[in-house]
Amino acid sequence: MAPRKKITELTPQQRDRMASFAQEWIEYGWRTQPLTEEEWAVWEAGARKCYEFAGVPWPGVVIRVSSPMVGAFAAPFAAIAIELHRQLPKALATMEPSDNGSAVGSAVDSAVGSAVDSAVGSAVDSAVYSAVRSAVRSAVRSAVGSAVYSAVGSAVYSAVRSAVDSAVGSAVDSAVGSAVRSAVGSAVGSAVDSAVGSAVDSAVGSAVGSAVGSAVGSAVDSAVYSAVGSAVDSAVYSAVDSAVDSAHIKPFWHNLFGGRQWCWWPAFIAYFRDVVQLQLDDDTWERSRAYEDAVSAGYWWPNRDFVMVCDAPTVLHIESAAGAHRMHCETGPAVAWSDGWGLHMWHGTQVPADLIEKGWDVERIMAERNTEVRRCAIERMGWDRFVTAAGMKLADEAPDPGNPGQLLRLYDVPRDVLDLPVRVLVAHNATRERDGSRHTFGLTIPTDCRTAIAAAAWTFDLTEREYKELARAT
Incomplete structure (x- = not known):
């Protein structure tokens, strides 16, 4: 088959569709209703098709967790625990079940709790435990005898924490490596995401790719990933990094896909x-639809x-202004x-x-x-209240020409208050509130505004x- 020519321009109808198409995807990424x-x-x-395209057998076990934080801890713990179950029986063959305390669920709970308690709340901690148990139970209960299942329990706790004896330690090292290899994210990304991207890139001229990238890709990225996903990713990674000591296994905790975000x-x-x-050969669009469906939930x-x-x-909660989007809520979580x-x-x-x-x-x-x-906290209090409460020095005051009677x-802002060269102008709205009062507000102003009137101007x-x-100012 002769190679197709690259698309070098879009039709007027295709260009006109860009903005509305991007907005549809933005709303898709902002969804807050649970999936049916x-x-x-x-x-x-x-997800099944993604596994198929990656050449990896579908595991048959799907565990729904309550938040990205739960999954970020539960998935790696579960994978390592499963590998421990597979690799520790020989090392523990001489151990008596009665010598080893609680079953694996309790041991994993202890290991999980010690690692995540300081990083996440108790509700999330409990959810991590539940998800780990579900994964471990599904993967290994039928594969090992009850004696081994019980015997491995305390060993999991010791091994995950510090690998106290050499036999178990060796098994742990091997289990961690196997668990990392068992994470199929890179295979899925290569077989589906990267493959589709390469096919599209080879069929589209650079000018067209840049135009669509700006009008669609960048627009959605700005409103969804940059506004929401990046903050969630950062919070999850920070919690993981603060709770997981081993540099050897930290990268494993970052093995995820971000779903709608x-x-x-x-x-x-x-x-x-x-x-x-766009007409492409083979199964490229089937791969793209599989990946699209697989990100239709969350992480x-x-x-x-x-x-x-x-x-x-x-x-x-998203605030949008001048084409920019960011999370903001003054009463609770954003x-x-x-x-x-x-x-x-x-x-x-x-x-x-x-x-x-x-x-x-x-x-x-x-x-x-x-x-x-600190700046956010001051804004939350209100600069007008803060300058008084903090005893800031009044640099100048004058009647407001645009707001008679006000x-x-x-005020000067010391650098130990805000690490920026600014002053603060405290002013009043020209329009009265419904109760007849005027809203007082504070604005940060460049330091080269020497007078109150210059600052207002x-x-x-x-x-x-x-x-x-x-x-009168309007």
Whole structure:
């Protein structure tokens, strides 16, 4: 078959479809409704096909977990525990079941708890334990006798924690290596995701690829992954890194796919498949649909013995302004899952839960070492209240020419308060609230604004003289 010519331009209709197509995928990535059983069936069929394309047998065990944090800990623990069950019997052949304490479920629970308790809440800790037990039970109960199943119990605890004796230690090293090899994410990525991308890239001219990448891929990435997925990924990885000491196994904890929060790439591919109707040979589009279905839930962890997957979040608050998107909620978590795990965000910056839920006083704000979080805490309190509570120095004040009867106040901001060269202008809305009061607010202003009026003028992109001539600011 003669090679097809690359597509070097899009039709007007195809170009006109870009914005609405991207928006559909953005809304897809922002979903907060749980999947229906019919949708779960679609997800599983897609995951099965991904395994098939990767040449890996489908494990037949699907474990749904309640949040990305649960899966990030449970999947690696389960994989290692399964490999321990396979490799420890010989090392433990002389051990009596009565000498080894509780069964594997209790031992794994102890190992999991010691590693994650300081990083995640008790509800998540419990969910990790439940998911690990489900995976281990499904994979090994029928493969080993009850005596071995019980005997391995305490060995799992000791082995996962520190591999205290050489025989078990050797088995643990081998089990970790085997568990890492049992993670099939790279195989799936290569056989499905990368294969489809390469096929599309070879059939599309660079100008067309760049245009679609910007209008569709980048638009979805900005609104979904950059606004939501990257923060979730970072929080999960940070929790894992703080709880898992071994550099040897840390990379294994990052073996996951991001589901809907990573949908910018499926959106880019789907545009060429569904809008451009790009003609490709072989099974490329079948692979793309399989991958698309497999990311239709939440994060998922493919393994040779099981697949773990979580649902979409139950809460998601996005603020959009000037074409940019970021998570923000002033009353609770900006994104959360059914088990309560989530992130508190202030205009796109992750902050501690109590900053949002309760607010901080001046002492707590000043004790915060992270300047970005400190800035968020000040904004949460309100600059107008903070400058008074913190005893900041008044640099200038003057009647507001654009808001008769109101004063403008300009304050210096010490660098130990905010690690930025700024001043703060405290002003009042020109329009009264329904109760007749005026909203007082604070704005950060460049330090070259020497007077309160110059600072107010800067907020309207006016000169000081122009602002003085205003009858009323709007």
